[in-house]
Structures are given as structure tokens and as C-alpha cells.
Amino acid sequence: MTTTLYTSDHEWLDIDGDVATVGITDYAQQQLGDVVFVELPKVGRALKKTEAAAVVESVKAASDVYAPISGEVLEVNQAVVDEPALVNSDAAGKAWFFKIKIADKSELGGLMDEAAYKAHTA
């Protein structure tokens, strides 16, 4: 059983125990347009909340993806590096970016649930 949370910067987190899977939202991919390049953090990197963790680029512009919470990068999704268009076709699924070991569960308190995120993007 996982819980999905959202940031105001349009990232989603699937929380499963002490591991969070992070991606960008469908709303974010629509705003970006056609994604042509994704750069992910190295496995083992210790991310601090709000630091730039990944980069997603459309034809026109580059955007940073921020670490929504602090923790160590456990795994990255090479499929989205090899096929950046996955971000447009399946942002909330196959196009996950990285998995992070949650360092401080209290940081989850500042994130939104789906209803709050929907209101945020309305």
C-alpha cells in the first residue's frame, strides 16, 4: 500500500515504507511540452530537500527537478534517460525519475495529498 504525495513544484512521491519514488506530475509535463532530455542524480548521492536533483529539458527550455525531501538516492530510472518522451506519455507511471531513502519522515508533513495538489493546479 503506497501513499502518493505532491510538492508545489509539481513532483509526485510514492511513499512505500521508508522509500519514496519521485517523478514529475502530468500537469508539469503538459507545461514543459515535449521532453527531449532527462538527467538523473547518481545512485548513492545524499540529496538535501529542495536542492536540484535532476534536470528535464524540452525543445525550448531546461527545468530543474528539486529533491522533495532529504535522503540517499537508491535507484534511478535509466528508461526515462533512454526515452525522455516517456515523461510525456506516462509521467505518473513508467517515467519515474529516482527512488530515495527517506531520511526524515517529518519532511513528508509539508507535502500535499492529491486533493490539495488538484486545488493547487486548478
Next chain:
Amino acid sequence: MLACDDKNSLRRTPLYGLHVSLGGKMVPFAGYEMPVQYPAGVLKEHLHTRSSAGLFDVSHMGQIALRSKSGTVEDAARALERLVPQDIVALAPGRQRYAQFTNADGGILDDLMVANFGNHLFLVVNAACKAEDEAHLRAHLTEGCIIDSLTERALIALQGPKAEAVLAKLCAEAPSMKFMDAGPRKVDGIDCFVSRSGYTGEDGYEISVPAADAERLAKALLANSEVLPIGLGARDSLRLEAGLCLYGHDIDTATTPVEAALEWSVQKSRRTGGARAGGFPGAQKILAHFDQGASRRRVGLRAEGRAPVREGALLFADATTTEAVGTVTSGGFGPSLNAPVAMGYVPTAQSALGTKLFAEVRGQRLPLTVAAMPFVKNTYKR
């Protein structure tokens, strides 16, 4: 470049309503609300233009009629030659050519198209510069010329391999026009100015149409299944792949036409030893650049990886030196090449094709190679 982007003061082209009805995502650009993309998206719009045909609203650009008070186009051409390093006098009736307004330092105030319409010249200038360009023309040419800003006209570009067949349905003369032919033509019964030219590297046309008829003409063109509306996003990636300069980025008041690798646009008659050598602003510096070479040059750049190298990225001779040798002036992802493309300025010694350079992107040095432009072969009907 992007002067006057305050939302309240933004202007709209005669096709604004059409853009909105087509789902265009409107953004501020050069003082106008313009579509950056439509629902198809930048990638599909770009590829569709290269494989079929795309319709672009470029009505934000300035259209100016330049007439001599004497009534002859030769006198208007001689007058304009005082402001541009191009040969306008030899530009035949019905023909168009690429030009630059230069300043006293040899820099570029704007780039433009100049067409000879038989009894006067027709100029198309960049949106962000059009007020300054008009003032510049008035300041220098008022004595002998009448400068008429054609503000009641829209400008539509139809670009791509299917453009000829599509326009032929509305303008029987379109197929017989050659690249850079230009002049008044009837299109669907409307009095237009048509040129066979564009900003994508593809064959195609640019059509100046009275504002009141613009939406009807655009809709008639879009009624063809081959034609999709194309926004500014794809316009930029198309011109970048075609190696064409964007004013305010790849060329500006600090770059001479020689530094910008635009020597081809300056005819021999205006160079040292030519029949009308010099006589334009900055001639001393520009001709010295022709004769002795410039110290830097605009080049094309291809990356080895997939990370786009964008405007402002610093260029280095190797992976470790701290002193930059140049800067990227335009860069992004080329959808037709499925790879990053860029252009920028480097020292002339490092401008030869195949030269290895590095761009700094997010703290990393990415390898680049100086590459020939256009990146995508152009398909002009010469």
C-alpha cells in the same frame, strides 16, 4: 530583444482570435501575445513543417514600403544602400535579398529582407526592432524618400515541402516563383505580396495580406490537411537547424556581418574594390574585417551527448582551462536531427570545422565539435 513584455501593453496580431480558437498557448514575445505552440506541441509542429507544411503568423514583424520622391526604385535603392552593406541597386524587380542595418561601429542594428517591387522597395524587419528601424530610416532617408509603415497588413509564412502545392490552389503563379522571387500576387482573390522565402530552411512562402483578410486566408490555407499551425517554439528550432541567425541573440550591435559569418550577404560591389564600395555605416570596420579577417566568428556546434547546450553557455578550448574562449548564442534540441544543436562565437583560430571545444553546462564540461551549417540541408527552389 524582448522589450515591452508588460502584459498590459501587449499587442495582438490580426490572427490572435484564430490562435486562441486553435488552442495556441499565448506568450509575450517582442511586445505581442503570440502562440508559442499549439496542442500538437513543438516537436510534432517542427517535424510536420519538415515533412508537410506549417503555417506561421509572423504579423508582429514590421513591413515598410520605401519610395523615392523621384518616383524611381533606383533612387530608393541608392538611398537604402547608405544604411546597409548590401547591393540594392542591382536587386532586380521581383527579387528579394537578405540585408542588415549596420551602425557606425560596424555592428548590426537589425537584419531584414529587402524586395524590389518595381516602383518601390518593400522591407520586412524584426518585431522587436521595428520602431527603431523606422526611426532610423526617417532620420537618414526622409530627404529623398517616403517611408510608409504598413501597419494594416498581416504576414503569414507557409513553409515545408507541401507549401507549393497548397498555395498553388489559391495562387496559380506560386509554383513558377523561384527562391527569393517577391512581389504583388493575388492569393484567393486577395491583393497580397508573396515571396518565396522563409525562416525554416524549407521551401515555402511568406505572404503579406491586408489585416482584414488575414484570418480568411489563414483559414483557407489551414483547410488543407497538409497544413498545421506552427508556434514560435518550432519556428525557433527550425531556424536553428537551418543555421539562421536570430537577431538579439546570434547577431546584435556588437557583431559585424563578417564576425557573424554573413559575408555571403554582402555583394562584391559593396566591398573593397567594388563599384560602390563602402558608403554604409561602419564600412571602415566591416571592410577591414573583410580584408584582414575578424578575430572571432559565429560557428555551428554539435554535441556528442544528448544534453542541449543553450544560449549563454560558456565555451572552452579544453576540459579544464578556466578561461572561456567564447559563448553559445543559440542552442537547443534539433528535432529533425534528434540531437542538440547550437551556434556561438569562438576565436577565428578555433572556428575551423571539426575543432573540438567544450561547453559548460550545470558545472560540467560537455564536448562539442564545430560543425557546418545549415545542420539540416535546405530545400530552397532555386
